[in-house]
Amino acid sequence: MDSSPEGYPQLATLQGTYPQLGIYRRFATLNARNLLYLQAELVDLETSLHDYTREDCESEDPEKRLHSKNWYYLSRSKNGVLDSQWYTMISVREKLKEYNECLFQQRQLSTFDQPEPGNLDFMNAWLTDPRHGNCALEGVDRNVWEAGKDLLVVKPDTLVADSFTRVLRRPLTALYHKLRVSRHRAADEESNIYVYDEKSVVRAADMIGTAISSLMPILSVVVLYCIRDMLTRLGMIAVFTVLFSVALMATTKAKRIEIFAATAAFASVQVVFVGSTSV
Template sequence: MSEHTIEMNVLKVQVEGYPALAALQGTYPQLGIYRRFATLNARNLLYLQAELVNLERDLEEYTEKDCRSEDARRRLCNKNWHYLSKKEQGLAGSQWHTMLRIKEKLKEYNDCLLQQRQLTSFHEPEAGNLEFLNEWLRDPRHGKSALEGLDRQVWKDGRDLLVAKPDGLADDSLTRILRKYLTFPFHILWSRYRSPVDVENGIYKYDEEAVIRLANVIGMAVSALLPVLAVVVLYFVHDMLKRLAMVAMFTVIFSLALMATTKARRIEIFAATAAFASVQVVFIGSSST
């Protein structure tokens, strides 16, 4: 009996849809973008609140009814736990039965309220990450990974979204602007010389710390040059009204620069701006004498 070797071509099934998207978001948490369902959560809270309001009214009515009851034991329900916890008080239309329903509903309401508060603390996704996710879902190279149900519009609409892990690198406006407008041309320039770190998903990884360092350098340069520029301009302007207008203009520019390039608090920006304005006023006073 001859032996035959049977060769089987095992085809690797490419995972699509939810498993593929879950793998992407699990690998890159900054792409973990989901619906907040703010309206539905608010509506749920309103319904729970309405239920509790009605239960509260029922409890007040049953309490008043017990107070006016001709049964001495029922009148003691407001004073003695022994009578309040009797079996008949667990029936519908009683204080304790209503209170048990309130306890259950209160727990649900409080849990939802705390969850709503936590949901409001989530950050919105970065525009670049949301754009990448939409491109990934549309890209046919990923094996038709896009969803086909009603939820396929979640990321395309771009509304009512949150991100599970916020991108903490861009904390100030200048860094976000630089990263938005510098990362893409940098990618176009260097992608031809390097391979993606994730070939399957077509993801390139760059050191965004370089963008942050650039933003810090620009911020330091602006903060150092503005006082010098203000003094130089004021030196050549001799009309007092024009000088005062220049002081106001440079002061506003200085405060806006601080807001864009730093994470300083409002009181710190106010103090620095006041000091900057004082320096200009002192220079005007000294140059006028």
């Protein structure tokens, strides 16, 4: 990688080698502004087309009155070519094509993932590190990644994860790096870049999430056993039920109906326990 000239060539080599670093500006505001202008142009053309159509229909010229009924006379009208129904329709056709293409592009852009924070931090560190990017860019685009806003990543995030896993991904990767760095060979020794399989992170996060979900019922039983006041017990049942449902939402990808069913079962077990210990 270091054999590439500094600047755009070396940065392109980095992003081409590691697609997860293919982070670029989305230009959401500019795209939206472009769509607004195209929309305004189409509205203006639509108004003109309506006016020219009405004029043709109300004209004393019999051929013009046929423009709304006979395409042959409409397409071959010679009077007022620039200010005519057919010429305006041709302009509408061209502008509609451009507008629709921009709409589809905007919709496709909205499906791109945001860059993973760890990868974005790495990009910023690489760009300023004298051993790597060495202030790779010096133009007005040099702060694109430092700002960290309006960005997308070309490679989709293949990590099938819940919000809990996404939160843990960065600290778990950092911990894994610290534990393995002494005996794990860098993927790019010249640039000192380490690449890890995200499956290990997912597996670790799943284990932590499962442990938390499994401890919740045990913890509730212990707390309810230690409390003797019935009103306090009922209050703690409500608290643990809410915590259990939140834990399921955070650590699993279960549907709402599945979470509701599991929470209802958990609450029923607590009520049965309280009833059995209060006798």
